[in-house]
Amino acid sequence: QDKTVRFQMAAGFGSTQPLAGEAGLDVTKRIERASGGTIRIKHNEPNALVPVLQSFDAVSQGSVDMVWSTAGFWSGKDSAFNFFASLPYGPSAGEYLAWLDYGGGKELMAELYGKYGVHALTCGMAPPEGAGWFRKEIKTLDDLKGLKMRFFGLGAKAMAKLGVATQLIAPGEIYQALQLGTIDATEFSTPVQDLKLGFHQVAKYYYLPGWHQQSTALELLINKKKWDTLSDQQKAVIELACGETIRQSLAYGEAAQFGALKEIQAKGVTLKTWGPEFLAAFKGAWEEVAKEEAASNPMFKKIWDSYSAFRANYAIWRDSGYLKN
Amino acid sequence: MQSLLAYARGVEAALGRIGYLAGWLFIADVIVICVDVVTRKFGFQIPGLGSTRLQELEWHFHAVLFSMWLGLGYLRNGHVRIDLAVARMKPRTRAWIELVCLFVFAIPYCLVLINYGADFAWKAWVGGEGSESSTGLPWRWIPKALLEIGLILLLAAVTAMIARLVVYLFGPLELSEQARPSHLGG
Amino acid sequence: MDWLIDHLGLVMFVVLALLMFTGFPVAFVLGGVSLVFGAIGWYFEVFNPLQFYNLLVRIWGGVAASQVLVAIPMFIFMGTVLERSGVATELLKCLQVLTRRIPGGLAMSVTLMGTIMAATTGIVGASVVMLTLIALPAMLSRGYQPELAVGTIASSGTLGILIPPSIMLVIMGDLMSVPVGSLFAGALFPGLLLSVLYLIWIGVISFLKPEIAPPMPADEGPSGAGALAAMIVRSFFPPVLLVSLVLGSIFLGWATPTEAAGVGCAGALVLAAWNGALSRKSLRDIIESSALTNSMVFFITMGASVFAYMFRALGGDDVVADVLAAMGIQTAWEILIFVMVLVFLLGFFFDWLEICLIVLPVFGPILAKLDFSGHLEGGANVFLPWLLVVIAVNLQTSFLTPPFGFALFYMKGTVPPSVTMGHIYRGIVPFVLLQLVALALCIAFPELVLWLPRQAGLLD
Ligand code: NA
Ligand code: NA
Numbered sequence: 001q002d003k004t005v006r007f008q009m010a011a012g013f014g015s016t017q018p019l020a021g022e023a024g025l026d027v028t029k030r031i032e033r034a035s036g037g038t039i040r041i042k043h044n045e046p047n048a049l050v051p052v053l054q055s056f057d058a059v060s061q062g063s064v065d066m067v068w069s070t071a072g073f074w075s076g077k078d079s080a081f082n083f084f085a086s087l088p089y090g091p092s093a094g095e096y097l098a099w100l101d102y103g104g105g106k107e108l109m110a111e112l113y114g115k116y117g118v119h120a121l122t123c124g125m126a127p128p129e130g131a132g133w134f135r136k137e138i139k140t141l142d143d144l145k146g147l148k149m150r151f152f153g154l155g156a157k158a159m160a161k162l163g164v165a166t167q168l169i170a171p172g173e174i175y176q177a178l179q180l181g182t183i184d185a186t187e188f189s190t191p192v193q194d195l196k197l198g199f200h201q202v203a204k205y206y207y208l209p210g211w212h213q214q215s216t217a218l219e220l221l222i223n224k225k226k227w228d229t230l231s232d233q234q235k236a237v238i239e240l241a242c243g244e245t246i247r248q249s250l251a252y253g254e255a256a257q258f259g260a261l262k263e264i265q266a267k268g269v270t271l272k273t274w275g276p277e278f279l280a281a282f283k284g285a286w287e288e289v290a291k292e293e294a295a296s297n298p299m300f301k302k303i304w305d306s307y308s309a310f311r312a313n314y315a316i317w318r319d320s321g322y323l324k325n
Numbered sequence: 326m327q328s329l330l331a332y333a334r335g336v337e338a339a340l341g342r343i344g345y346l347a348g349w350l351f352i353a354d355v356i357v358i359c360v361d362v363v364t365r366k367f368g369f370q371i372p373g374l375g376s377t378r379l380q381e382l383e384w385h386f387h388a389v390l391f392s393m394w395l396g397l398g399y400l401r402n403g404h405v406r407i408d409l410a411v412a413r414m415k416p417r418t419r420a421w422i423e424l425v426c427l428f429v430f431a432i433p434y435c436l437v438l439i440n441y442g443a444d445f446a447w448k449a450w451v452g453g454e455g456s457e458s459s460t461g462l463p464w465r466w467i468p469k470a471l472l473e474i475g476l477i478l479l480l481a482a483v484t485a486m487i488a489r490l491v492v493y494l495f496g497p498l499e500l501s502e503q504a505r506p507s508h509l510g511g
Numbered sequence: 512m513d514w515l516i517d518h519l520g521l522v523m524f525v526v527l528a529l530l531m532f533t534g535f536p537v538a539f540v541l542g543g544v545s546l547v548f549g550a551i552g553w554y555f556e557v558f559n560p561l562q563f564y565n566l567l568v569r570i571w572g573g574v575a576a577s578q579v580l581v582a583i584p585m586f587i588f589m590g591t592v593l594e595r596s597g598v599a600t601e602l603l604k605c606l607q608v609l610t611r612r613i614p615g616g617l618a619m620s621v622t623l624m625g626t627i628m629a630a631t632t633g634i635v636g637a638s639v640v641m642l643t644l645i646a647l648p649a650m651l652s653r654g655y656q657p658e659l660a661v662g663t664i665a666s667s668g669t670l671g672i673l674i675p676p677s678i679m680l681v682i683m684g685d686l687m688s689v690p691v692g693s694l695f696a697g698a699l700f701p702g703l704l705l706s707v708l709y710l711i712w713i714g715v716i717s718f719l720k721p722e723i724a725p726p727m728p729a730d731e732g733p734s735g736a737g738a739l740a741a742m743i744v745r746s747f748f749p750p751v752l753l754v755s756l757v758l759g760s761i762f763l764g765w766a767t768p769t770e771a772a773g774v775g776c777a778g779a780l781v782l783a784a785w786n787g788a789l790s791r792k793s794l795r796d797i798i799e800s801s802a803l804t805n806s807m808v809f810f811i812t813m814g815a816s817v818f819a820y821m822f823r824a825l826g827g828d829d830v831v832a833d834v835l836a837a838m839g840i841q842t843a844w845e846i847l848i849f850v851m852v853l854v855f856l857l858g859f860f861f862d863w864l865e866i867c868l869i870v871l872p873v874f875g876p877i878l879a880k881l882d883f884s885g886h887l888e889g890g891a892n893v894f895l896p897w898l899l900v901v902i903a904v905n906l907q908t909s910f911l912t913p914p915f916g917f918a919l920f921y922m923k924g925t926v927p928p929s930v931t932m933g934h935i936y937r938g939i940v941p942f943v944l945l946q947l948v949a950l951a952l953c954i955a956f957p958e959l960v961l962w963l964p965r966q967a968g969l970l971d
Contacts, residue, residue, distance in 0.1 A: 017688055077452055168380040173768060177767050182767055354584065358776075362766045423534075429543060437566065
């Protein structure tokens with residue numbers, strides 16, 4: 001029988017938030033059950049222990065034991081973290097997991113997080129996000145010039161190249177800023193999550209697909225020293241729980257979006273899909289950004305090489321193995 | 326005793342100068358905000374200093390501004406005191422309370438924050454940390470280091486007050502009166 | 512002994528309450544007591560000293576690296592400029608002249624100012640400090656009873672959390688996954704209701720006891736319609752212009768509320784210069800005085816953040832949950848009332864954010880399942896907005912209830928020394944009672960909250 005350990009977990013998403021938030025609470029319960037109660041995890045809501053964006057520092061230091069989050073939050077530490085959350089024009093979930101597990105992704109992830117004394121597990125997978133809520137229809141690429149849009153992540157840099165004035169409106173002020181036209185658009189999350197935020201009340205165009213975030217990996221971070229104190233069985237329990245959470249979040253994420261989209265439509269929002277010229281422009285801008293990023297950050301380049309090589313190899317399978325509907 | 330008082334005054338003067346300079350960040354912040362609002366409205370972004378960066382600059386400036394004033398705020402008796410219970414006590418008694426509290430509460434508080442703050446700023450420097458936002462500002466170590474300096478100045482202010490209180494409580498009469506801290510009243 | 516170790520969080524509470532009255536700066540007491548209890552917890556092996564690191568992390572992430580908190584220095588600066596340049600004094604004098612026939616007219620004007628200001632900021636500290644700066648000196652010099660003056664300012668200054676925009680409602684919505692729009696619309700009428708209750712109270716008490724709110728003597732102020740008109744043009748329009756600038760920049764979509772505060776500062780500087788009150792020396796005074804007030808606000812915020820963390824780390828949250836279990840309450844109304852009482856009591860010691868973080872995660876799942884269908888029409892997407900707004904009305908008291916109310920501290924840090932903490936504590940009592948009245952009304956008549964969002968179609 002293992003000694004009971006008690007972990008404090010700082011969550012990056014509130015437990016009432018569909019998908020990313022609920023999965024964070026679920027995984028703690030799963031671990032507790034599967035370990036027969038020898039791993040007890042206290043789930044703390046965002047900011048209850050430490051501010052969300054600072055929770056990486058805390059888990060690295062060991063002042064919190066675990067963090068539930070997505071690696072995109074740690075972009076300020078190293079832009080290479082984005083590889084373990086999502087990248088613009090990134091793979092869908094199957095290909096993503098393939099790279100992580102069989103294409104060298106996992107090893108690179110261990111290397112990057114290891115520098116900070118953190119043991120990281122991919123522990124959830126969310127489907128594509130929406131491309132954002134817009135107050136006005138975007139008809140041509142020119143409409144993007146000077147567009148004021150709240151945008152987070154590497155996609156923001158690509159948007160900036162197309163003339164979008166990216167904004168960093170504080171989360172507490174986004175809703176009103178969008179309502180009053182201080183910003184023209186905001187990117188947020190997957191339809192089922194977006195629906196809860198009520199942006200449909202103030203912006204009447206919802207654009208898809210979210211080219212900037214085709215799938216989002218969720219992660220469970222554990223302070224390395226704490227991880228090392230666990231028994232082999234306890235480690236296995238956590239790994240299995242994360243595997244199950246990946247499966248479950250993927251299933252839920254796929255099952256929940258159509259209902260949300262229909263509800264968004266029913267609330268008077270027009271669903272729009274980007275035309276080919278937009279998608280080509282986004283892609284071009286992103287490739288430039290990726291090149292610049294790789295030139296300025298060796299770790300980014302190292303992972304980019306692995307990631308791109310895998311995706312190039314995968315292409316033949318993607319293009320020939322799957323029906324194009 | 327003379328030199329203790331001189332030390333206190335030296336710290337006060339130094340913090341006063343730093344605080345005055347940092348105070349101009351109010352004006353800087355107003356300018357940054359106005360520039361952001363106007364350029365954004367007219368759909369023009371300053372190359373290399375777009376909205377995201379300006380918006381980050383706002384809180385960067387403010388973080389530095391209040392950090393630099395933590396200690397000075399204490400020396401100028403700006404921090405809130407609930408003096409209901411002690412208002413009628415003798416100034417000497419209150420000076421004793423202040424002195425004890427400084428050792429029991431203020432010094433450990435400052436030391437713990439300074440200890441971790443140094444590490445915090447250092448890691449931001451060696452890690453080349455920047456904004457979480459890809460279009461944000463680089464060099465996060467600068468505001469973090471300035472917060473650390475602010476905490477050190479807070480400790481300096483605490484020591485200056487201790488010096489004053491010691492002179493006030495134990496010094497010769499004429500020095501004692503000169504050393505009397507302002508929060509003890511005239 | 513074991514009881515003590517299990518309840519260190521509570522004991523820390525009591526010790527804080529006592530030590531706050533040593534007259535030592537509250538911010539230091541908060542931080543220091545937290546550290547001492549951390550050390551005690553460490554000794555008894557219920558606290559890992561590594562966690563001290565989180566104190567700094569919280570200060571950095573929650574206090575320094577916060578975009579919305581920039582509204583506070585901006586409002587403080589704006590208030591100081593208006594006060595030092597005489598713009599505020601002129602305005603208040605004009606208001607007194609205009610309201611001289613109304614009992615408590617000046618206090619009522621201040622309440623209205625607070626209500627308008629509430630629409631420009633979602634951060635309480637900002638409007639309380641600014642109102643104190645510009646209105647308190649005038650009220651005191653007019654011979655207002657200090658209790659009435661501070662009560663008026665503190666209560667109307669905290670309306671900002673109900674009248675949108677409100678950072679508090681945004682965070683609450685986020686924690687419970689309720690759209691912000693429904694909460695903003697739902698909180699507007701309760702906010703205005705409170706404002707009206709304050710006005711009525713001020714009118715009644717000033718009528719009954721004219722000595723606490725002396726009207727302007729008839730022989731003072733301008734004589735004749737021409738002089739009055741000139742006064743209005745000279746002293747009333749500049750600030751009105753400024754308010755329009757701030758409100759306008761928000762509602763025209765030029766600026767977020769935080770930015771609007773900065774725009775307002777620029778406007779205030781222009782007004783001051785126009786008044787010829789902006790010399791190098793006066794600018795220096797304004798900067799130093801604003802910075803001093805600002806440091807007061809942020810040092811307290813740091814201390815409060817540290818204290819709340821330590822309370823949580825020493826198991827304080829769990830104690831709250833245990834109380835619920837021990838009391839054995841189950842019906843929807845019992846739980847609702849329990850939560851209301853709890854929020855009110857926690858308000859004596861914690862700020863709204865920490866209360867939300869203590870209460871909502873524990874009770875959120877329970878509350879979300881409660882059945883109030885007999886009391887209000889509609890399902891969960893109606894019930895939750897109502898509940899959160901009712902909690903928000905309750906949370907407004909936390910800013911005012913002694914010993915630990917942010918609005919009180921901000922005022923104490925801003926007022927002249929002649930106004931004591933005793934005045935402040937006594938002054939807010941009637942206003943807290945009025946808030947409880949409003950709370951009871953919002954619970955008893957849910958449509959007070961729900962009518963507007965229903966009309967706007969935000970609850971479908
Ligand atoms: Na407000
Ligand atoms: Na309170």
